[in-house]
Amino acid sequence: MVQGETVIRVRYQETDQMGVAYHANYLVWFELGRTELMRRLGLPYLEFEENDLFLPVIKATCEYKAPARYDDELRVITRLEKLHAVRLTFTYEVRRQGTLLARGCTEHAVVNKKGRPVVLKKWSPSLWERLCNAVES
Amino acid sequence: MVQGETVIRVRYQETDQMGVAYHANYLVWFELGRTELMRRLGLPYLEFEENDLFLPVIKATCEYKAPARYDDELRVITRLEKLHAVRLTFTYEVRRQGTLLARGCTEHAVVNKKGRPVVLKKWSPSLWERLCNAVES
Amino acid sequence: MVQGETVIRVRYQETDQMGVAYHANYLVWFELGRTELMRRLGLPYLEFEENDLFLPVIKATCEYKAPARYDDELRVITRLEKLHAVRLTFTYEVRRQGTLLARGCTEHAVVNKKGRPVVLKKWSPSLWERLCNAVES
Amino acid sequence: MVQGETVIRVRYQETDQMGVAYHANYLVWFELGRTELMRRLGLPYLEFEENDLFLPVIKATCEYKAPARYDDELRVITRLEKLHAVRLTFTYEVRRQGTLLARGCTEHAVVNKKGRPVVLKKWSPSLWERLCNAVES
Numbered sequence: 169m170v171q172g173e174t175v176i177r178v179r180y181q182e183t184d185q186m187g188v189a190y191h192a193n194y195l196v197w198f199e200l201g202r203t204e205l206m207r208r209l210g211l212p213y214l215e216f217e218e219n220d221l222f223l224p225v226i227k228a229t230c231e232y233k234a235p236a237r238y239d240d241e242l243r244v245i246t247r248l249e250k251l252h253a254v255r256l257t258f259t260y261e262v263r264r265q266g267t268l269l270a271r272g273c274t275e276h277a278v279v280n281k282k283g284r285p286v287v288l289k290k291w292s293p294s295l296w297e298r299l300c301n302a303v304e305s
Numbered sequence: 306m307v308q309g310e311t312v313i314r315v316r317y318q319e320t321d322q323m324g325v326a327y328h329a330n331y332l333v334w335f336e337l338g339r340t341e342l343m344r345r346l347g348l349p350y351l352e353f354e355e356n357d358l359f360l361p362v363i364k365a366t367c368e369y370k371a372p373a374r375y376d377d378e379l380r381v382i383t384r385l386e387k388l389h390a391v392r393l394t395f396t397y398e399v400r401r402q403g404t405l406l407a408r409g410c411t412e413h414a415v416v417n418k419k420g421r422p423v424v425l426k427k428w429s430p431s432l433w434e435r436l437c438n439a440v441e442s
Numbered sequence: 443m444v445q446g447e448t449v450i451r452v453r454y455q456e457t458d459q460m461g462v463a464y465h466a467n468y469l470v471w472f473e474l475g476r477t478e479l480m481r482r483l484g485l486p487y488l489e490f491e492e493n494d495l496f497l498p499v500i501k502a503t504c505e506y507k508a509p510a511r512y513d514d515e516l517r518v519i520t521r522l523e524k525l526h527a528v529r530l531t532f533t534y535e536v537r538r539q540g541t542l543l544a545r546g547c548t549e550h551a552v553v554n555k556k557g558r559p560v561v562l563k564k565w566s567p568s569l570w571e572r573l574c575n576a577v578e579s
Numbered sequence: 580m581v582q583g584e585t586v587i588r589v590r591y592q593e594t595d596q597m598g599v600a601y602h603a604n605y606l607v608w609f610e611l612g613r614t615e616l617m618r619r620l621g622l623p624y625l626e627f628e629e630n631d632l633f634l635p636v637i638k639a640t641c642e643y644k645a646p647a648r649y650d651d652e653l654r655v656i657t658r659l660e661k662l663h664a665v666r667l668t669f670t671y672e673v674r675r676q677g678t679l680l681a682r683g684c685t686e687h688a689v690v691n692k693k694g695r696p697v698v699l700k701k702w703s704p705s706l707w708e709r710l711c712n713a714v715e716s
Binding site: 180181183184185186187188190192238 | 454458466512
């Protein structure tokens with residue numbers, strides 16, 4: 169299975185008065201992981217949108233195991249978990265060195281600018297094939 | 306069951322280039338709903354922290370049904386769903402007039418400043434009782 | 443001079459580990475003040491964009507006098523300060539009851555979707571007149 | 580003059596419905612530039628706070644010359660411009676390859692946890708000396 173890995177540093181802006189990274193930021197970090205995985209698959213998300221293809225999030229889940237703190241260097245490990253005709257699922261782990269801080273999942277619809285579902289396989293067989301390989305490999 | 310309702314307006318800052326509210330903001334809106342529900346129960350979250358009691362999020366889930374747009378007036382409807390010795394669960398709905406835009410859930414640990422679990426019932430029987438009433442009523 | 447006033451509450455997400463509202467949020471609060479002032483003038487910003495008119499920020503300044511804290515209720519007082527052919531200037535004060543917390547200023551270009559300057563007076567004489575009244579009155 | 584350089588990529592979350600990076604994010608990027616400059620000077624900001632020393636922003640300014648877009652790779656170039664007994668000034672440039680996108684400035688007080696001014700030179704002569712070198716060199 170192809171996986172992407174992105175390194176981020178916790179920003180001061182991302183901390184809250186509990187002294188840890190605010191929980192909603194993990195969804196933003198997942199987005200960074202997804203972006204890098206797509207780039208690594210040769211499918212920059214930017215090109216999706218240039219081709220009138222959008223991947224809005226339809227479900228997001230995150231389990232928080234241990235807090236991240238300011239200036240921590242974190243790894244976001246991303247996998248393309250499932251691939252349906254008009255839906256994709258990614259999974260994520262956020263780690264500080266050996267420690268798992270959080271684990272999550274996002275499901276995405278595949279739609280055009282008007283929000284109508286797009287059947288990826290028809291829309292671009294070559295893109296579909298590359299995504300299939302990313303899941304199976 | 307006691308429920309809180311908060312009205313928010315989508316900020317320009319909360320939109321993204323898809324022209325809709327970015328998905329991570331819903332977790333922030335859930336926080337606003339939670340804050341207002343706690344206030345309505347006579348338990349402002351501010352007082353929790355002043356008493357060295359914290360409610361970090363240990364799990365968050367959100368399902369997105371329809372997009373929210375800039376300047377939309379939204380209602381966040383919040384319920385205290387479950388109450389355990391050292392854990393709370395809230396559920397949320399985000400609505401624009403009659404339309405359900407998103408539905409979600411957050412689970413919280415009850416800890417002190419050092420991150421150690423606090424048994425609410427022992428820590429403050431009166432607080433515990435009010436929370437129990439909020440769930441049962 | 444017409445002025446707008448918006449009441450906001452500091453969100454937990456807006457705090458940082460110093461225990462105060464992170465400084466960049468004030469620019470977001472200024473945006474909320476601007477939005478409400480425009481609405482009060484009968485010129486909702488939403489309608490600007492629907493008419494292919496955009497007001498990107500070209501300069502922003504903020505002076506911080508005293509910190510805002512979680513759950514503080516703040517007033518953002520906004521004025522349309524200057525009006526040029528292709529530029530607008532707003533000024534802002536952020537207050538907690540009697541106390542001035544911050545004072546700032548944003549300058550905006552008036553452009554179309556392609557980023558080209560739009561001469562407001564020509565584009566919409568009636569809009570121009572209402573804005574003039576807002577400054578002079 | 581010592582200067583720091585940080586490379587960032589514009590996040591999807593940082594875009595708005597105008598299709599460009601929302602203006603308040605530049606203040607966050609300035610923070611990243613400042614963090615890296617401090618680290619390069621051998622003075623990680625984390626250590627400041629561990630020593631009960633804080634550098635709250637008391638003034639921020641940003642001029643926007645050209646928009647940044649999703650996935651753009653940007654350089655934030657940071658300089659320690661001025662050094663007073665109880666105040667520091669940093670300047671910033673945000674560039675995409677050769678193009679200047681924005682230019683800004685932040686002023687910081689030097690305070691302890693209670694918000695009282697700290698005279699850096701007295702508080703830590705060695706830190707003061709390193710900062711002086713950073714400005715003069």
